[in-house]
């Protein structure tokens with residue numbers, strides 16, 4: 001199906017572009033050696049680069065010799081213009097509290113915040129961990145860290161003590177910024193208490209800054225813990241933005257892979273900012289009139305590029321919302337769009353499907369006519385959800401930009417481009433074409449392009465400025481994960497199909513990575529947490545399709561001999577997962593078994609478990625070590641279905 005919004009209905013000047021013409025333009029962008037240099041001139045540099053790209057495969061260094069500061073680009077350069085009194089951030093608390101910050105206020109607060117970080121000893125290259133709820137101090141902490149040339153690691157505030165400590169220990173952060181607590185569905189999450197627990201195993205942390213958000217009692221250790229508001233009372237008004245090399249890391253962000261250990265994705269300053277600055281224009285048509293709202297948490301890459309660095313580098317107004325999408329009622333989001341006159345709205349398919357279930361009556365109560373572009377990210381969007389989003393949220397006026405990208409890519413790679421004056425006609429469920437300068441293709445294991453309509457692996461054949469520089473402390477793993485599966489190209493880990501017109505259709509992960517409500521979780525990571533519980537001897541985690549969340553987590557566990565299966569143990573294990581990795585990691589079901597299907601070499605055959613859950617053909621079993629294990633798994637599942645159906 002092709003959706004063509006009538007030209008007179010389109011909320012901006014964009015025109016449709018015949019596919020052939022887009023592909024011509026696109027091809028030219030790939031061949032033009034000056035293409036990214038032109039783009040890089042759109043941000044401010046203290047010193048221009050000597051060389052656009054140094055490509056020592058698989059390590060790319062963009063804009064080598066250039067000096068810049070990302071906080072300067074996101075705040076100072078707007079502060080110095082008429083935008084000074086323009087709104088930078090509309091913040092809304094879950095409890096309806098409001099805070100509005102102009103660029104001038106953001107500038108003042110960011111400078112003061114940077115001065116207190118400096119006073120606590122933060123210098124260029126130091127790592128600063130940020131574990132905050134969605135409050136204005138979160139983007140401010142990121143910008144202030146960048147101002148000093150320090151490197152931030154934002155840790156999603158839904159993670160428990162172990163998830164937090166693992167990441168902090170890996171980056172060896174010396175300062176941690178947190179809050180007393182955060183709100184979620186009216187309940188207080190005691191963040192400082194979780195931090196205190198984690199601090200027992202995070203020896204690198206010397207200082208903790210605590211923002212007062214929830215007004216709850218917390219323990220403060222003299223000489224280590226400081227209240228943010230007390231430090232800010234003594235802050236200095238201005239801190240010189242430190243010019244850093246283009247290749248100086250801006251942040252390290254952890255994401256799940258196929259082993260138990262999360263990967264610390266390292267992003268540069270110059271290439272990353274240039275890439276996001278350009279793509280936010282192409283994809284969202286971001287402008288001075290934009291009120292941009294991305295609903296992601298800043299703990300994920302979307303929150304980095306789409307809440308902070310992309311929109312603020314353009315001087316746009318952003319909306320930051322603290323709470324749950326349906327709290328206190330299912331129209332909370334629609335209420336926010338109406339209240340702030342949101343023009344660009346960016347969310348995940350899982351949330352769209354949840355709102356579909358609540359029904360469009362909740363939308364119809366609100367005036368959403370300010371919307372111009374709707375975005376989707378994080379997982380494939382099914383055509384049904386696409387059409388619902390298009391019809392009810394966008395009023396059949398707004399193009400939907402289905403944006404494919406990853407933590408590693410730093411920014412959007414495949415998407416329609418309403419901001420390029422022209423865009424290709426949209427097809428619900430397809431992210432359309434790669435962006436200019438992005439050499440993406442669908443290939444087989446040998447790296448040969450597959451014919452239209454055939455599933456293959458999505459790869460990127462040339463470096464792009466937003467790409468990760470490496471994995472923190474692990475360049476070997478960087479090479480092995482992304483550049484050796486198919487030699488010479490970046491391996492995304494995703495399946496895709498190109499149709500006969502060349503449109504890309506993304507089909508989800510080709511590896512052991514789950515997407516639960518848009519959050520990326522590795523099976524091995526989940527397994528290593530479940531076996532850290534004293535009752536569990538061995539375990540296998542698999543995903544099961546879920547109509548709203550995309551994937552749901554199912555655990556098969558073998559208990560140690562002195563433990564008995566019971567409902568209370570199941571509950572305890574669910575709580576163990578939740579506490580360690582946060583609510584998204586809560587399993588939907590846990591099955592106790594005595595054996596797991598394994599190959600003769602001892603590898604768990606997760607596909608067999610998946611087949612049992614979905615009732616599909618189990619397929620080739622020649623490598624299976626012990627057939628009885630399948631009966632075990634089937635029995636546990638049948639028993640479960642019997643109990644559920646009463």
Ligand code: PRX
Pocket residue numbers: 255300301302376377378379380381402403404405406407408431492493494506507508509515518519520
């Ligand atoms: O499988 C793809 C899926 O999300 C993965 C990347 O996850 P993460 O690093 O957490 O970043 C998510 C936000 C950028 C990809 O490998 N994915 C992301 N966007 C899409 C998508 N799958 C299909 N369509 C998309 N638009």
